[in-house]
Amino acid sequence: MKGLITLSFRNVLRHKKRSLLTILSVTIGIFALVMSSTMINGIDETTIRNYRKTMTAPVKIFNTDYFNERNNLPLENLISDPDQIITTLKSKINHVEITKRLNFRGRIIVDINEVICNVIGIDPASDNRVFNLKNDILDENKGTVYDNFSNGENQCLIGHDLARIIDGAIGDEIIVYTRTVNNAHNAVSYYIAGILNTGNPEIDSFSVVLKFADASILADSSGYASEIDLSLNGNYKINSELLKNDVIHNINGTVSAYTWKEQLKELLTFFAMRKVAQKLIIVFLLILAVTGVTNTMLMAVFERTKEISTLSAIGMKNHRIIEMFIYEGIIIGITGALFAFIISTPPILYICIQGISLVNSDLTQNMPSKIYGYFDFSYYFYAVIAAVFAAVTGTLYPALRAVRLNIAQVLRSK
C-alpha cells in the first residue's frame, strides 16, 4: 500500500538524528559482518591456496605408518622405492604430474648461533609441475635463479623470513646440520641461490629447500622419499577424489594416498570451528541491531500513541498498523544496508585486489604473509536479509504494543 509506505517513510524522517543513529547501528553491524567475512574467508582461502601451491598436493602418497607422524618430519617410515611408484603411476594415469620430496628437521648454523629449520628436498624439474615454488622466488629473473638452484652445486632456496633471521642474502654460504637416518651427525654447507616468498609461513619462516639428491646425502636416506606428490597437467581440472581412486588402484599396501582435504584435515576443522564462532558473532551483532531497532520503535510507539489511536479510529486495521511499523523497520534496515554497501565496497575491493601485506610482521608466524580478501556478492544479499530481519524483528514487539493500545483511553487523555 503506497500510502502506508509514504507514511512510514515520513515517520522515519520525522526524527532524523534518532533514525540516523539507528541506521548507523545497522550499518556498523553489516559493515562488521561483511568485512569480517571477507577477511576471515580471505585468510582461509589464502592459507589453503598457499599450502596447495607450496606443500599440499591434490593427492599425496605416504608410507602408511608415516602419515600420522608427518608433522614431525621424521626420517623413519620413508617410501623406499619412490621412483618405481612414480614410474608405475605415470604409466597408468593419464596427464598426471608427479614429484617426490624428502622432508626432515635441521638447523642452520650461522657463526655460533643455530636456527631450527625444515629441510625440503625437491626434484626441481618435476616439483615445479606439481607445486609452484619458482613463481615465489623474490627476484625479477625467477627462471634464472631457479635454474641456478637446479643446476648449481650445493645450492639452496631459503624462506624470506628465515633469511631475515639469519641475515642471509643470495650467494651467502650457510651450514645446514641434521641427524641422519642412522642418527649420525651431519652438516653440509650450501649457497643461497634464491629467497622464497610463498605466503606460506612454514616455507617463508622455517624452510631451506635443497635438491632431492643433496637432501638425501645430508640425511643419508639412500634416495628414500617422505612423500610422493601428484597433480594433473595444468590443462586438466583436478578432482582429488578421482585422482586418489586412480592412485589407490596402482599402489601396494605399504603406502597410502590422501587428498589435500585429508592432508589439511586439522586446518580445515579449525576453519570450520572459526566459522561457527564467526556465525555466533553475527548472531550477537544481529541481537544488538534488533535491540537498537526495538528501542527506537518503542520510543516511536510511545510518542505516537495518539496518532496510532487516531489512525485506528479512522478505520485503520490492526494488521495495517503493524505493517506501517514493519515498513519503518524495513526502511531503516535497507538504508542501513545501503550505507554499509557504500562504505564497505572500497576497502573490500582494496583487500581483494591489492591484499594486505603482513611481511615483517610477527603475525606471519601463524598467518600468510600477504592476505587477500575473499568476497562473494552473496554476502551483501545475506547482509541485507540480516538487516531487514533485524529491523523487522526489532519492530514487531513495538508494533504489537501499538495495536494493543486502548484507543478510547488514549484519545480521552489530553
Next chain:
Amino acid sequence: MGIIAGFKNITKSYHINEIRIPVLENVNFQLDSEDMIAFVGPSGSGKTTILNLLGCLDTPDDGEIILDKIDIYGLSKNRLAEIRNEKLGFIFQSFNLIPVLTAYENVEFPLLLENISDKQTRKDMVMEILDKVGIKELAGRLPSHMSGGQQQRVAIARALVKKPVLVLADEPTANLDSKSAGETLDLMRKMNEDLKTSFVFSTHDSKIMNFAKRLITLQDGSIVKDERK
C-alpha cells in the same frame, strides 16, 4: 429522517485497582439521521464514553448498540475498524492530524484505507471537500504550518470525505479561539445541511449547545434531560 443509531440499556464501567467505577447506567436513546445532537453535562458525566461507544472505540458492559442497522456488540476489531472507516467520521478536540502528512494527504488517508485505488477519484473527492471547508489552497501544507482553526477544518474534511452517516465530535471547539470556534460551528452546520450528515457532539461549549438541534443532558452516567429545539 430515519434512525441512525441507538443505545438500549447500555451500562459501562471502568475498573481502577479492582474498584468498579460506573460511568453509564442503563442509558437509552435513539439518534435520527441528518440531526445535530449535543451531549452535555459536567465532567465525568459520561459524555465522552457515549461518543466512544457510538464510535466503536469502546465496548459496553451490557446492552445493545445499533449503528446504521448493525448491532455492533461482539464484532471483531477488524470489523469494527471497517465500520468506523465506512460509516463514521471523527473530530477531536486537539484535531489529531497526522503531523507528517499534508492537509491533502490527511484527508486522503481514509480513502486509502477504504481501498479507493483510483488516484483521480481520490483527488476529486479530497479537493471537493477541502473546497467545501474553505482550505483548498492549503492542501499542500503540513499541520504544523496551519492555525488551529485551519487544522480543525482539515479534521472536519477528513471526517466528511467518505460521506459518513455519523460524525462524532468530542469538544471540537475547546482548543479554538472564539472566532475560529464560531467559524467551525458554522461550517459544521453547513455540512449538516449540504451533506445530510448527522453530527453528535460532546461539549461544555454554550455555542454548541445553542446551535445543536437536540440537547441530551447527562449526570452521573444517566440521561436527565433530552430536549429538541
